[in-house]
Amino acid sequence: MEITETRELLYNLIHSSAEAITFADLEGTVQFTNPAADQLYGYEPGELRGRNVDIFNSRQTLHTDEIVAAITATGKWQGELLQRRKDGSVFYAALRVSLIYDAQGHPIGFGSHSHDISERKNYEERIQYLAHHDALTELPNRTLFFDRLEQCVISARKSGSYSAVLCLDLDRFKAINDARGHPVGDELLKQVGQRIVGSLAEGDTVARMGGDEFTIILKNLGPAVLDAARKAEATAEQILAVIQNPLSVAGQQIHVTTSIGINMFRGDDDNIMNLLKHADTAMYRSKEQGRNQICFFLPEMQADVNQRLHIERELKTAMQVTDQLELFLQPVLRLAEQCVCSYEVLLRWKTDTGWRMPDTFINIAEQSGQIQKLGNKVLRDVLALRRQILERDPQFEDHIAINVSSIQFRLPDFVQEYQSILQSSGQSAQGLILELTESVLIDDMEDIITKMHQLKELGFRIHIDDFGTGYSSLNYLRRLPLDGLKIDRSFVGALDTDPEAKLIIQLICDMARSLNLVTIAEGVENTSQLQILAGTGCDYFQGFWYSPAVPAAELGLIDLGVS
Known part of the structure; x- marks a missing residue:
């Protein structure tokens, strides 16, 4: 040429x-x-x-x-x-x-x-905003609250100045919500949130944690604990007063009160969950004292700690016997055909007083160092259950999803433990899905990526659970060898009342498709939610609308009496 x-x-x-x-x-x-x-x-x-x-x-x-x-x-x-x-x-x-x-x-x-790339950047910023703010009130959500609380603890430790965590819960909100309808309840929550914001100093934080529960961080209250407590109490009294004023919602005058618990801290306690727990304990004590009250946390309120220690001991025993911890399965359906294609394993603990749900003991297992033993037991039990299912139905090909604690996942030998369990069972990981919450993504990303690749090589699929409430970013998701995103039930539960919930789900589904990931909506409880989901591009769903989690025998996967 x-x-x-x-x-x-x-x-x-x-x-x-x-x-x-x-x-x-x-x-x-x-x-x-x-x-x-x-x-x-x-x-x-x-x-x-x-x-x-x-x-x-x-x-x-x-x-x-x-x-x-x-x-x-x-x-x-x-x-x-x-x-x-x-x-x-x-x-x-x-x-x-x-x-x-x-x-x-x-x-x-x-x-x-x-x-x-403005459109992409705007999209990322919108996703980031929605991931850190409550869709209804636009206040910070749990994720952003805990991030700010952690920063406040660090600052308090350096300065020696006291700060405070406040827990607020509206009194008898459920009765108002049931009597006047969810739209009225939602508008009431918005107005309450705005009134709380107006009562705070610049730099303080109010977050909606879910339902009618709000949490507040009051920063830099001073080095003297009594003076700091007086300032926190004055703010709490102001909040009580503004919430007591009648709220005008949909032409109705509604009177509501709140109970407030306060926990003072100065950076001595590194466990931010304890800070919130103590404020929550104080809040419930204020309700016991007659509602519309303020109560400071006191050490003698820690009777619940004794209960936790009791559960910790019982859990250790439960893992040593064969009939206390049982696997329940919840079907997951393909949305288009509404046919079952997989199951999520949910652990139940049978006690003398009834069934205990995972949220009553998983956190205790994590804090007491028992989570690895518990998580390994679940995998072994799942493999044993799958063997029983295949003996009854050799054509069984549905996937089985297992929840993995982020604490267990971060352990150095996590992958090696799972590999050893697979080898001992004589089974492969093909057909097994590991569900990890977004909280696992806050640590060493390179270690996370390495572990995920190792798990994929073993045959596991990997889904991010409760997606949309945590720490994920598009850049993170692009780097991770994922197979799916599980949309948090809070968005699904809001579909009937909050148009923005559908937008969030659509954004998540669009993003997932661009990354070749499937999407699963959890917590579907009625036909209306299912119909709205059908227009979002979501691939799969699960929830009480079809079936709660039940023993495998009730689903016909194994014979009755087999365990």
Whole structure:
């Protein structure tokens, strides 16, 4: 091919490229732009020639000199920047810049490729916002609350200043909600949230933890505990007063009160869950004292701690016998055909007083160091159950999902333990799904990725459970070898009353499809929720609408009496 033809071909390729392409000399003076670049930055053809590349820079972005320094050191640079158009508007661009050399190998300028990624950035920011804020009240949610509480503990430890955690629970809210309807209850919660916000100082936090429960962080109350407690009490009294004022909802005047528990701290307790637990204990004591009360946490309130220790001892015994911890299964259905395709294993603990649910003992197992033993027992029991199912039905191909504690997952020998259990059982992990909550993603990402790849090599599938309430970001999800996302039941439960819940689920489903992940909605309780889900692109669902979790024999998977 002649040199002239080659140049013409290259020119045509650059000229027709959808990527914005520019060339600037070593002084940063623009020498060439293709039509896509002119259009992206809002200039007429040829108008940019002779201008300095600083014309593209937003004041909010990295300075050109820093990019030039990076290119000088490595010959190239790439990243995401805020760029400026001719009309002054800014947009996010993905930018790649390379040093260009002449035939003798001397640098002559810089070539860049860029394209607008504003839509993607806005999408990521929206997902991030929704993941950290309550959909109904737009207050911080549990995730953001715990993050801020942890930062407050660190700050209090350094400064020696007291802070406070407050737990608020509306008195008899359920009766109001049942009598006047969920829309009225939802609007009431919004107004209560706004009134609490108006009672706080700048820098303090109020979060909705779920239902009618709010939590507050009061920061920097001073180094003297009595003075700090008086300030916290004054704020709590202000909150009691503003909530007591009648609320106008849907033309109705509603009177509501709240009970408040306060726990003072100065960074001595590293366990943020304990800080909240103590405030919660005090809140329930205030309800016992007649509601619409304020109560400070006192050490003698820790009778519940004794109960936890009792459960800890009982759990240790339960893992040594054969008939106390039982696997229940909840069917998971393909939404389009509404046919069962997998089961989630849910652990139940049979005691003299009835069945204990996992939320009453899993946290205790984690804190007492028993979670690995418990989690390993669950895997062994699942493998034994699957063997029984296959003996009855050799054609059984449905997947079985197992919940894995984030505490257990972080243990150094987690994968090796699971591999050893598989080898001892003589079974593979094919057909088994491990469900991990987003909280597992807050630690060493490289270790998480390594473990997940090792688990995938063993044959496990991996799903993120309770998705949308935790720590995931698109960048994290792209790096993880996942198979699916399980949409948190709080979004599903809000489908009947909150239009934004459907939007959140649609966003999650769209994102999952772009990453080739399946989506499962949990907590489907009625036909209305199912019908709304059908329009979101969700792949699978589970919940009481079809079946609660029940023993395998009740599902016909094994014969009655087999365990």
